[in-house]
Amino acid sequence: MTTQPLIGLEVHAQLLTASKMFCGCPTEFGAPPNTQVCPICTAQPGALPVPNQRAVEMTILTGLALHCDIAPRSVFARKNYFYPDLTKNYQISQYEQPLCENGYVLIDTESGPKRIRVRRVHLEEDTGKNIHGGAGAASRIDFNRCGLPLMEIVSEPDLTSADECRAYLQKLQLILRWIGVCNGNMEEGSMRCEPTVNVIEVGGSAKTALVEIKNLASFRAVHQAVDYEILRHTRALLAGESTTRETRRWLAEGRTETMRSKEEAHDYRYFPEPDLMPLEVDEAMVTRIGADMPEGPDEVRERLIEQYELSSYDATVMTQSREFAAFFEAAAGAAEDPKAVANWMQGDFARLLNETGTPLAESKVSPAGLADLVRLIADGAISGKMAKTVFERMFETGKAPALIVDEEGMSQISDTSALEPVIDKAIADNPEAVENYRSGKKKALGALVGQIMKETKGQANPALVNELLVQRLGE
Amino acid sequence: MIPVSVTRDDVAHVARLARLAMSEQELDQMHGYFEAILEHFAKLAAVDTEGVEPTSHPLARANVTREDCVTEPMDRTKLLANAPLADGECFLVPQIMEDE
Ligand SMILES: [Zn+2]
Numbered sequence: 001m002t003t004q005p006l007i008g009l010e011v012h013a014q015l016l017t018a019s020k021m022f023c024g025c026p027t028e029f030g031a032p033p034n035t036q037v038c039p040i041c042t043a044q045p046g047a048l049p050v051p052n053q054r055a056v057e058m059t060i061l062t063g064l065a066l067h068c069d070i071a072p073r074s075v076f077a078r079k080n081y082f083y084p085d086l087t088k089n090y091q092i093s094q095y096e097q098p099l100c101e102n103g104y105v106l107i108d109t110e111s112g113p114k115r116i117r118v119r120r121v122h123l124e125e126d127t128g129k130n131i132h133g134g135a136g137a138a139s140r141i142d143f144n145r146c147g148l149p150l151m152e153i154v155s156e157p158d159l160t161s162a163d164e165c166r167a168y169l170q171k172l173q174l175i176l177r178w179i180g181v182c183n184g185n186m187e188e189g190s191m192r193c194e195p196t197v198n199v200i201e202v203g204g205s206a207k208t209a210l211v212e213i214k215n216l217a218s219f220r221a222v223h224q225a226v227d228y229e230i231l232r233h234t235r236a237l238l239a240g241e242s243t244t245r246e247t248r249r250w251l252a253e254g255r256t257e258t259m260r261s262k263e264e265a266h267d268y269r270y271f272p273e274p275d276l277m278p279l280e281v282d283e284a285m286v287t288r289i290g291a292d293m294p295e296g297p298d299e300v301r302e303r304l305i306e307q308y309e310l311s312s313y314d315a316t317v318m319t320q321s322r323e324f325a326a327f328f329e330a331a332a333g334a335a336e337d338p339k340a341v342a343n344w345m346q347g348d349f350a351r352l353l354n355e356t357g358t359p360l361a362e363s364k365v366s367p368a369g370l371a372d373l374v375r376l377i378a379d380g381a382i383s384g385k386m387a388k389t390v391f392e393r394m395f396e397t398g399k400a401p402a403l404i405v406d407e408e409g410m411s412q413i414s415d416t417s418a419l420e421p422v423i424d425k426a427i428a429d430n431p432e433a434v435e436n437y438r439s440g441k442k443k444a445l446g447a448l449v450g451q452i453m454k455e456t457k458g459q460a461n462p463a464l465v466n467e468l469l470v471q472r473l474g475e
Numbered sequence: 476m477i478p479v480s481v482t483r484d485d486v487a488h489v490a491r492l493a494r495l496a497m498s499e500q501e502l503d504q505m506h507g508y509f510e511a512i513l514e515h516f517a518k519l520a521a522v523d524t525e526g527v528e529p530t531s532h533p534l535a536r537a538n539v540t541r542e543d544c545v546t547e548p549m550d551r552t553k554l555l556a557n558a559p560l561a562d563g564e565c566f567l568v569p570q571i572m573e574d575e
Contacts, residue, residue: 017543024546033564038549054543075531082494084568130571140565267492272531280537 002202003237005230007165007195008157010212011172012150013182014126014190015058021125021149022049022092029188033131033142041147043087048275051076051123055149056099056279058181059123060289062151063100065179065296066118073280074099076123076273084141085128093152095270098122099279105155105175106298107167108316116168117156126150151182157196162226166219169193178297178322186218195226199233208233209245214259216250225250232256300325308338317346323360330367335374344370348388352395364398365391373401381405382412383462414461416468419452422460423468426451437473445469481509 023040039047077095100121128146173184200207248256297319304315318328332338393404436444560567
């Protein structure tokens with residue numbers, strides 16, 4: 001029997017609004033418990049919700065970025081259930097008429113680009129947070145998160161491996177950050193993911209029961225949990241074992257366990273939210289919101305390949321964020337060698353940003369500074385090795401590279417007459433190396449170059465030193 | 476379409492979803508009430524709705540939204556004052572079982 005895993009991903013993304021979904025409470029992460037609450041989000045009697053216009057617009061923008069149809073009319077619905085983190089005993093969500101439907105996300109796979117269909121994007125509110133494990137037999141409830149605006153982005157089961165799931169999530173995260181609607185932070189829970197997994201028989205009718213996985217707080221956890229479930233389902237299918245439709249929880253020890261079976265699953269009794277009017281989105285509104293759409297990561301990537309002759313790999317790295325791509329373009333436009341700019345950005349620059357935990361936007365290195373550095377190397381004013389030191393100083397101080405070279409006396413010696421005495425001395429000091437070289441051991445040249453670089457404190461132009469040495473020893 | 480009849484099991488199911496404990500006697504009584512209510516609403520079926528769009532709201536308005544502006548949150552002491560149990564920071568509830 002040939003088997004095929006089918007995975008769908010349900011992603012919750014918190015929108016970057018200043019206030020909550022239905023009230024004016026602030027949305028900052030990490031405030032002291034129950035300090036970002038009001039009568040509306042704590043469901044005091046008589047309080048009425050009013051939707052946040054910005055949240056609606058951000059969801060429509062997301063729908064456009066995911067190639068969705070935007071519904072001309074959509075309604076909010078009540079999802080009814082009882083849980084202590086839910087103040088109203090229902091969550092305001094969307095059910096039958098979501099804002100966006102029928103889109104897709106393009107992911108890169110080993111066999112080329114693949115289109116993952118997006119079934120719907122709807123708008124809803126978040127719940128509060130339970131803090132378990134307090135003193136005694138009580139749970140503590142913090143409602144700061146209650147009422148934060150969330151988008152629920154539901155894919156079709158078009159994903160067939162853990163790798164594809166990760167690629168889809170990374171791409172979705174990139175897009176949401178790119179258009180500025182979500183910070184995509186999985187650890188803080190501003191982007192959450194619940195995969196739905198089952199395995200079917202190819203060309204047959206056998207299949208396992210659908211399972212939903214919860215408690216995944218990182219891309220890594222999603223990857224591991226999906227892999228684990230694919231294996232579990234495949235084994236069950238091959239062994240002909242029966243499976244049950246259920247929700248499973250991912251455990252840190254690397255396995256899943258049953259959380260609840262679908263038979264006892266909630267019956268949410270959705271109905272239209274009578275406290276809220278429908279949303280009507282006309283062409284003019286879609287056009288107005290669409291005008292804010294930046295050139296997307298896929299388009300920029302293609303353009304970088306074409307315009308700057310970058311490799312596909314380099315172009316992907318340069319479009320890891322909108323800021324990164326903008327920095328690259330600004331630097332590449334000022335330098336003659338875009339490829340060198342790309343190398344610096346994914347090499348020393350990325351390393352230093354990473355090591356110091358500095359966001360690109362706060363870095364002291366400017367695109368013009370990086371372009372200047374690339375030009376100094378191309379002109380032979382400094383060696384590649386010196387450039388590394390210069391770049392580190394630029395990163396620390398934000399000074400222009402030419403100034404650093406001057407201040408630290410690091411300019412490269414590319415003057416033949418200045419190098420000749422040093423070369424003479426090296427030849428005189430190392431008769432053995434000279435002998436070896438002349439008898440065919442070309443590697444012996446290294447010892448001579450080493451001494452010359454040492455004598456010049458690394459400032460000799462290595463290519464020129466090599467050239468002059470070979471010339472002299474060949475005489 | 477509104478179902479004209481409701482079973483006693485339906486009533487028990489809804490009671491469980493609403494976290495209401497009901498005795499056998501109460502279930503029987505509720506079952507009777509449910510049937511009477513649904514029978515009453517079934518009269519709506521007599522209305523000719525041919526060509527009428529389903530509505531989600533009695534008012535003919537749409538897009539009632541607000542600007543994304545932050546307002547002053549509520550005082551925490553006031554908020555927690557009405558709670559049966561609180562520790563000055565959080566509401567306290569009986570320990571929540573792992574199963575959601
Ligand atoms: Zn509030």
